[in-house]
Amino acid sequence: MHITIRQLQVFESVARHLSYTRAAEELHLTQPAVSMQVKQLEESIGLPLFEQIGKKIYRTEAGEIMLGHALTIHEHLTIAKREMDELKGVDSGRLSIGVVSTVNYFAARLLAAFSRQHPKVEIRLDVTNRESLLQKLEINEPDLVLMGQPPNGLDVDAADFMDNPLLLVAAPDHRLAKSKRLALESLADETFVVREPGSGTRLAMERFFSDYDFKPQSTVEMTGNEVIKQAIEVGLGLSVLSAHTVELELSAGRLVRLDVVGTPIIRRWYVAHRSGKRLTPTAQSFKQFVLDEGKRQSAG
Amino acid sequence: MHITIRQLQVFESVARHLSYTRAAEELHLTQPAVSMQVKQLEESIGLPLFEQIGKKIYRTEAGEIMLGHALTIHEHLTIAKREMDELKGVDSGRLSIGVVSTVNYFAARLLAAFSRQHPKVEIRLDVTNRESLLQKLEINEPDLVLMGQPPNGLDVDAADFMDNPLLLVAAPDHRLAKSKRLALESLADETFVVREPGSGTRLAMERFFSDYDFKPQSTVEMTGNEVIKQAIEVGLGLSVLSAHTVELELSAGRLVRLDVVGTPIIRRWYVAHRSGKRLTPTAQSFKQFVLDEGKRQSAG
DNA sequence: TGGTAGGATAATATATTACTTATCATACAA
């Protein structure tokens, strides 16, 4: 025989009222039901919890001690229930988002907007490159990730939500800056600045090149979009970058797009999570927010 | 549907091992039994507690929170059980003893001896007169009381354990100090110093007098045995007192016993508690100790 | 590309719970 929560609940009521009948009323039970619950609890702990002296009921020392524990346990259950209810709502809890570094250029904006709508949600943003993001996805760290091409090895649910055009960019004074409809081949003797291996942009670029049977004469590898943009600006070479990362530089005239045939490389951004993942309502809501935002963008 | 302790226990095991099968082994159950318990808990809180990503299992945020509560609740139950076990032993807990002031002359000795045998027991001794002791008995304050004649109005279990002879005492230079087999009548014109109403000694004396159809010429009422003894010593009058209270004074020759017919008034000390009272093992043990001590005294 | 390990699900048996109503016992008060 063992203790049940019901027993504690009934006991607690009796201990409070010091009356079986009152407790029965409070719990909407008959008095014998209450007597039995208390009796069973007494049996399972092996000590009387109450003593009846004349008409009055008193808690024994054991009853006194048990009451304390019963109250604490009850309180924990109540708090747990409340916390669970909060988790069910969209307006609470934690939301952990992993993004590929390129996404960062607009992820911050997305998160800010979402955070404004759901101020109580604690948001964590983790920015890394594609490869380490995939590792984190593997160990179930982020609730959701924003990335380019979803992996096909791993089992993920991915939904695309926005265009991610990749551009071939150069310094404004590049010799081909003004040319139209360049063949990729005409860039054969240029130096290409490329992202580190494991980067999604790098992968996309490599596929683009191999599609056109193209192999640049020389490449320089650099880690991070910012570093590469600076290198391009000072004339180190060309690069393939996501339009989102160079938006500012293009409009400021510090970089130019080369009008190469096959560009912009049309790709999409994806919001993804491992299949089997149980999205919290908050995560679900953020996912929807991202999808809606994507639709709004392409419509406007 | 509602949460059960079993559910929390099984959940806790799964949350610890992050494996249903391991948990099943630990709990000596089959794996489906574990799945069901967790599922039921999930249903009753309305949130998934685990998520399965590929082959691995992870706690959801809800699972993380619930685990904390489950552990705390489990801990409380464990502590409660341990405390109950301690209460079952004789060597722990509190023991509240109420004694009538006259008893105090040997109660201290009894308690000291008992305390030496059970050093962890927390003893509380409350010394008052008979009347207020009865009140305390009524409100169930002391575990046990030591007193003279048990009340017949109140429903108590009383067991006598020791002689309580009442003596008629006087100052050593009293005119009848040396007389033998005095008739009570011969003390008719003496002054009697009597205890306050509500005192057991007072009641016993009054009964003694009425049994012999005796009415002293004058009485002086005083509160407390000590005060009365001093009054007798200085020759204020005579008194009826329990032999236990005047032991020291008699042997020191500061008081003498008058050899009156009908004295010593034979009475007994009682250890008592309200019937219906659930004596703790400690209280039960003290009661037995008192009874044994009484037997030892009368035998020796 | 099977094989395997781990989990979900279904069907089912059994034990226990959580109640009920009816009745009895008793302390106290009128």
Place this chain on the structure above:
DNA sequence: TTGTATGATAAGTAATATATTATCCTACCA
């Protein structure tokens, strides 16, 4: 002394809890 309030106890019952075995599903690994 009787009536009333309170609890204990007994018997019966419907619900449920807890487990089982059997089977299926699937991710992963060799």
